[in-house]
Amino acid sequence: MTITLPDGKAMTFTRGVTPGDVxxxxxPGLAKAALIGEVDGKEWDLFRPLDHDAKLRIITKKDPEALxxxxxxxxxxxxxxxxxxxxxxxxxIGPAIEDGFYYDFARNKPFTPEDLxxxxxxxxEIVKRDLPTRREVWPRDKAIQHFRDxxxxxxAELIESIPEGEDVSIYWHGDWHDLCRGPHFxxxxxxxxxxxxxxxxxxxxxxxxNNAQLQRIYGTAWRDQKELDAYLLKLEEQEKRDHxxxxxxxxxxxxxxxxxxxLPLWMPNGMVIRQExxxxxxxxxxxxxxRRVATPHITKENLFYRSRHLPYYKEDMYAxxxxxxxxxxxxxxxxxxxxxxxxATRHSYRELPLRIAEYGQDYRYExxxxxxxxxxxxxxxxxxAHIYCRYxxxxxxxxxxxxxxxxxxxxxxxxxxxxxxxxxxxDKLDKYVDEPQKWLDAMGIIKQAMTESGYPFxxxxxxxAFYGPKIDFMIKSAIGTExxxxxxQLDFLATETFNLxxxxxxxxxxxxxxxxxxxxxxxxxxxxxxxEHYAGAFPVWLAPVQARVIPITEKVNDFxxxxxxxxxxxxxxxxxxxxxxxxxLASERMQKKIxxxxxxxxxxxxxxxxxxxxxxxxxxxxxxxxxxGAMPLETFMARIKxxxxxxxxxxx
RNA sequence: GCCGGCUUAGCUCAGCUGGUAGAGCACCUGAUUUGUAAUCAGGGGGUCACAGGUUCGAGUCCUGUAGCCGGCACCA
Numbered sequence: 001m002t003i004t005l006p007d008g009k010a011m012t013f014t015r016g017v018t019p020g021d022v023x024x025x026x027x028p029g030l031a032k033a034a035l036i037g038e039v040d041g042k043e044w045d046l047f048r049p050l051d052h053d054a055k056l057r058i059i060t061k062k063d064p065e066a067l068x069x070x071x072x073x074x075x076x077x078x079x080x081x082x083x084x085x086x087x088x089x090x091x092x093i094g095p096a097i098e099d100g101f102y103y104d105f106a107r108n109k110p111f112t113p114e115d116l117x118x119x120x121x122x123x124x125e126i127v128k129r130d131l132p133t134r135r136e137v138w139p140r141d142k143a144i145q146h147f148r149d150x151x152x153x154x155x156a157e158l159i160e161s162i163p164e165g166e167d168v169s170i171y172w173h174g175d176w177h178d179l180c181r182g183p184h185f186x187x188x189x190x191x192x193x194x195x196x197x198x199x200x201x202x203x204x205x206x207x208x209x210n211n212a213q214l215q216r217i218y219g220t221a222w223r224d225q226k227e228l229d230a231y232l233l234k235l236e237e238q239e240k241r242d243h244x245x246x247x248x249x250x251x252x253x254x255x256x257x258x259x260x261x262x263l264p265l266w267m268p269n270g271m272v273i274r275q276e277x278x279x280x281x282x283x284x285x286x287x288x289x290x291r292r293v294a295t296p297h298i299t300k301e302n303l304f305y306r307s308r309h310l311p312y313y314k315e316d317m318y319a320x321x322x323x324x325x326x327x328x329x330x331x332x333x334x335x336x337x338x339x340x341x342x343x344a345t346r347h348s349y350r351e352l353p354l355r356i357a358e359y360g361q362d363y364r365y366e367x368x369x370x371x372x373x374x375x376x377x378x379x380x381x382x383x384x385a386h387i388y389c390r391y392x393x394x395x396x397x398x399x400x401x402x403x404x405x406x407x408x409x410x411x412x413x414x415x416x417x418x419x420x421x422x423x424x425x426x427d428k429l430d431k432y433v434d435e436p437q438k439w440l441d442a443m444g445i446i447k448q449a450m451t452e453s454g455y456p457f458x459x460x461x462x463x464x465a466f467y468g469p470k471i472d473f474m475i476k477s478a479i480g481t482e483x484x485x486x487x488x489q490l491d492f493l494a495t496e497t498f499n500l501x502x503x504x505x506x507x508x509x510x511x512x513x514x515x516x517x518x519x520x521x522x523x524x525x526x527x528x529x530x531x532e533h534y535a536g537a538f539p540v541w542l543a544p545v546q547a548r549v550i551p552i553t554e555k556v557n558d559f560x561x562x563x564x565x566x567x568x569x570x571x572x573x574x575x576x577x578x579x580x581x582x583x584x585l586a587s588e589r590m591q592k593k594i595x596x597x598x599x600x601x602x603x604x605x606x607x608x609x610x611x612x613x614x615x616x617x618x619x620x621x622x623x624x625x626x627x628x629g630a631m632p633l634e635t636f637m638a639r640i641k642x643x644x645x646x647x648x649x650x651x652x
Numbered sequence: 653g654c655c656g657g658c659u660u661a662g663c664u665c666a667g668c669u670g671g672u673a674g675a676g677c678a679c680c681u682g683a684u685u686u687g688u689a690a691u692c693a694g695g696g697g698g699u700c701a702c703a704g705g706u707u708c709g710a711g712u713c714c715u716g717u718a719g720c721c722g723g724c725a726c727c728a
Contacts, residue, residue, distance in 0.1 A: 204655095209654070218723080257718060362728095364727090368719095370725085467728085550688090552688095587684075591690070594688050607688065
């Protein structure tokens with residue numbers, strides 16, 4: 001039998017040789033380092049015999065696949081440890097995931113945080129036992145019966161979903177065994193000790209809320225302790241960027257149980273960011289031909305029947321208010337209001353595309369368990385607009401919307417995001433408006449727009465809006481949760497439900513498309529993202545306080561006040577009002593004032609003492625700690641004005 | 653919504669097995685007037701999330717509610 005190695009070298013063995021044997025034949029170092037083999041591109045246990053000529057690669061800890069393998073084996077060891085400690089607990093599934101692994105268990109008594117160190121200790125023990133792994137192949141039906149007899153009903157159910165007549169593989173670690181596709185390491189010892197259990201959570205069997213809820217234990221696992229420590233440190237660093245923490249520290253926003261879960265209160269500092277973003281949007285949208293409108297936050301229910309929100313979206317809406325015997329709803333979206341504006345007048349083909357924009361306040365009854373800081377709220381304000389266009393204009397308009405995104409993201413240095421084309425699951429049309437051909441047309445236009453404009457995207461089936469496919473821009477929060485930061489849809493339904501038409505060159509009425517777009521998403525989520533993106537150290541144009549005047553002695557208070565007043569009066573072109581500069585008049589030492597300004601992440605500190613007062617200068621210190629020395633006030637004014645107007649994040 | 657955990661001063665947190673509350677920072681006052689990350693001293697501030705219950709007695713135990721945190725489900 002011939003085994004070919006990656007370097008092209010061919011070796012001859014007798015039939016039944018294992019990848020482990022081959023590794024040993026190559027050298028003792030490799031034999032020791034080997035984790036699993038890769039046979040003709042397929043992962044293969046070291047101890048699993050080969051019965052035909054093959055290309056073989058030996059995978060060690062150094063290979064990129066190693067982490068996933070370690071995590072998969074760690075999940076098995078977790079399951080083993082739990083079953084040893086808590087007899088009667090059923091195992092279900094336990095995959096490797098990003099940065100770690102989890103295992104879902106069925107057990108009447110809940111796991112507690114105190115159980116984790118105990119389980120972890122047991123896992124280390126199992127690793128130390130260095131139990132050999134064995135692989136067996138069983139007929140499907142035997143496996144079902146076996147797991148059923150053991151009381152492992154979830155495992156039995158899993159095997160039942162495997163086609164009849166197929167065999168399944170069973171892996172043994174010592175005398176513990178589990179159904180598994182494999183592969184696994186030769187012994188439990190090869191997993192090493194660089195793992196840690198991180199959290200306990202509830203999780204539905206097969207991800208369906210109608211099923212029983214299992215108990216999930218999460219863990220993380222790495223090649224060695226150094227990698228594990230680095231990972232844990234990274235988590236700590238991420239927590240420091242958490243917008244909820246920074247938002248409290250910098251007094252950007254707050255919540256109150258008296259007002260309600262998910263209903264944010266924007267504080268003056270946070271409102272600065274919001275207004276500057278809104279002003280940016282106003283400027284950019286005007287360049288792109290949008291016009292502003294304003295519409296109510298509440299409406300009679302009829303509007304939402306017409307828009308089909310009530311049948312398709314009711315669960316996400318606040319309960320109606322009874323006003324004079326009529327139901328009024330808080331709006332979850334702005335579209336029907338904009339459609340009403342479009343419908344209020346007749347439109348010629350010459351007017352199209354018609355683009356109307358509103359920073360619209362919406363309310364959605366989000367599931368209580370999903371609320372999270374400003375990232376997921378029940379009351380929010382969306383950077384919304386609707387583009388009414390002819391069918392033949394839709395693709396180009398969609399591209400323009402993508403380009404608008406790019407302008408924003410470039411400006412703010414946002415690089416880590418991806419685009420997701422959310423399509424309907426055409427087999428489950430109960431969730432979507434049942435117009436298969438219109439779905440296909442709309443999907444075709446979006447795909448073409450994306451392809452032509454060269455923006456890469458991934459596809460996600462079953463995530464479309466009920467009225468059309470969409471492109472979502474996805475980001476990750478500081479703590480690793482993925483969020484939609486912007487969503488853009490192509491809507492073929494509104495033309496019917498709201499009877500929106502335009503008069504063509506032929507004098508007849510024609511249907512149209514509506515593009516829903518929100519490049520900056522909502523103020524709430526976008527600001528939350530920006531807080532984490534900048535770790536609270538906002539560029540000057542967004543910083544709530546752009547500079548702080550720090551008088552060294554009371555003797556220079558008059559001059560310090562003049563500095564502040566001059567700066568506050570300085571108008572910037574790309575800003576909502578003058579510069580935002582304050583003054584620290586506390587009876588404290590300069591060092592303390594600098595520290596305070598630093599902790600508040602104020603971009604510029606203007607230290608003013610008797611020397612500066614005499615010369616009309618300010619001593620400029622950056623947030624980074626860099627001291628620019630004294631400069632004439634005018635020089636500094638020119639600098640900060642330029643910086644604010646550029647909207648650039650100038651490196652400190 | 654579901655599972656688990658948490659909720660003590662504005663913030664961060666102490667408070668042993670039940671004996672009616674503490675620190676640091678912040679805030680206020682006074683002293684100090686200071687050259688690039690914390691000057692000193694004094695003071696005010698808590699119906700221990702809320703509502704019930706057990707107990708001679710509850711921040712500590714039990715039940716319910718709300719909010720928050722971690723997941724799951726949901727997410728135009």
